[in-house]
Amino acid sequence: MNRISRYIIGxxxxxxxxxxxxxxxxxxxxxxxxxxxxFLGRPLIDRLRQLQIRGRHLSDGVCAAITLVCIWCVSIVxxxxxxxxxxxxxxxxxxxxxxxxVDRLNEALPKLETNLKYFxxxxxxxxVKEYLEENxxxxxxxxxxxxxxxSLAGTVSGIFITLFxxxxxxxxxxxxxxxxxxxxxxxxxxxxxDGVANALNSIQRLLVRYFxxxxxxxxxxxxxxxxxxxxxxxxxxxAVVIGLITGIMNVVPYLGPLIGAVFGLVIGxxxxxxxxxNTVLLPLLIYMTIVFCVTQLIxxxxxxxxxxxxxxxxxxxxxxxxxxxxxxxAGILGMILAIPGYTVLRVILREFxxxxxxxxxxxxxxxxxxx
Numbered sequence: 001m002n003r004i005s006r007y008i009i010g011x012x013x014x015x016x017x018x019x020x021x022x023x024x025x026x027x028x029x030x031x032x033x034x035x036x037x038x039f040l041g042r043p044l045i046d047r048l049r050q051l052q053i054r055g056r057h058l059s060d061g062v063c064a065a066i067t068l069v070c071i072w073c074v075s076i077v078x079x080x081x082x083x084x085x086x087x088x089x090x091x092x093x094x095x096x097x098x099x100x101x102v103d104r105l106n107e108a109l110p111k112l113e114t115n116l117k118y119f120x121x122x123x124x125x126x127x128v129k130e131y132l133e134e135n136x137x138x139x140x141x142x143x144x145x146x147x148x149x150x151s152l153a154g155t156v157s158g159i160f161i162t163l164f165x166x167x168x169x170x171x172x173x174x175x176x177x178x179x180x181x182x183x184x185x186x187x188x189x190x191x192x193x194d195g196v197a198n199a200l201n202s203i204q205r206l207l208v209r210y211f212x213x214x215x216x217x218x219x220x221x222x223x224x225x226x227x228x229x230x231x232x233x234x235x236x237x238x239a240v241v242i243g244l245i246t247g248i249m250n251v252v253p254y255l256g257p258l259i260g261a262v263f264g265l266v267i268g269x270x271x272x273x274x275x276x277x278n279t280v281l282l283p284l285l286i287y288m289t290i291v292f293c294v295t296q297l298i299x300x301x302x303x304x305x306x307x308x309x310x311x312x313x314x315x316x317x318x319x320x321x322x323x324x325x326x327x328x329x330a331g332i333l334g335m336i337l338a339i340p341g342y343t344v345l346r347v348i349l350r351e352f353x354x355x356x357x358x359x360x361x362x363x364x365x366x367x368x369x370x371x
Contacts, residue, residue, distance in 0.1 A: 030165045035180050037166070038173035039208045041067040045174055064174035068167060085241050192352075199351040206313075206343050213307035214251065221299055222247030228291035229264070233284055238267055246292070250299065253323050253335050257299075261292040314342070 021028060048063040058066075173180050181200050188196045226243035230236055246260030268288050275281045305316065319339060326338035350363035
């Protein structure tokens with residue numbers, strides 16, 4: 001068989017694989033999520049296997065079941081705590097009169113309008129009062145939230161099937177740590193098994209470190225904002241909701257913290273709208289902004305270098321460029337998946353294309369970090 005024929009056959013096979021991946025994308029997504037859950041549960045299941053009850057170790061099935069139950073219990077407790085708080089907060093915001101908010105700000109609007117027009121944020125023929133009414137109405141529209149939960153309620157069966165499928169696959173991945181590897185190795189061409197096995201081991205170690213680091217980052221950002229907002233005068237229940245939103249949104253690089261901060265400032269504004277603007281409300285908003293800025297400084301200077309540098313062994317400039325490219329290609333979802341995806345790509349390049357100078361430069365930190 002000549003070279004052209006091999007290229008044609010290879011291209012046809014690749015096209016078939018891409019089509020099958022697209023056609024069965026939901027199943028592949030279930031397997032990928034289950035694999036991530038098994039990676040995160042691996043430290044716990046390893047600890048459980050070391051336990052002895054009356055001189056006997058727990059079976060792999062029991063360890064896997066306990067680990068999976070713990071993961072889902074933590075998730076259920078978290079969402080059962082968060083969702084009611086968020087719904088209550090949005091309902092409270094929905095009861096706020098937008099006209100009342102704007103009327104209370106009347107004394108500050110002329111100066112604000114002048115500054116906005118000076119910096120080009122507002123057109124010269126626009127009125128800041130109408131601008132605020134329009135944008136605050138879209139932010140505080142409770143009907144949008146109710147529509148979201150209504151659509152979720154209409155797809156309960158689909159959600160149940162998804163959760164059951166992911167749980168079922170995760171159980172067997174947790175029970176047999178090599179099952180996912182064997183599934184990948186089955187479709188691996190002969191002669192590449194060792195390289196694929198090494199790549200999978202490296203990917204598991206790096207992704208576990210990354211996801212654990214991201215979880216700790218979310219919790220720390222959440223706690224810092226809750227404490228800071230409580231200190232500056234925000235009611236604890238409001239501070240908890242703002243902290244939760246800012247912590248979760250912090251997963252979205254660059255854009256997420258800004259969205260969370262804007263959300264927090266809106267809540268601070270509408271929940272203290274009856275206060276005097278110059279003596280109470282404006283200083284409160286300034287203090288809240290300082291809290292968000294300090295938290296982000298701690299996150300950018302301390303947390304992110306530890307997570308991105310020590311977990312995936314990538315230079316901050318690399319991460320920044322990858323995030324920019326991913327954001328342009330796939331928006332917010334691309335930015336969320338950029339770092340784990342880049343980590344997987346670097347490991348694959350190191351294992352199979354390490355003879356190229358560019359690949360050696362990109363993956364040099366991996367070789368030093370995993371030793």
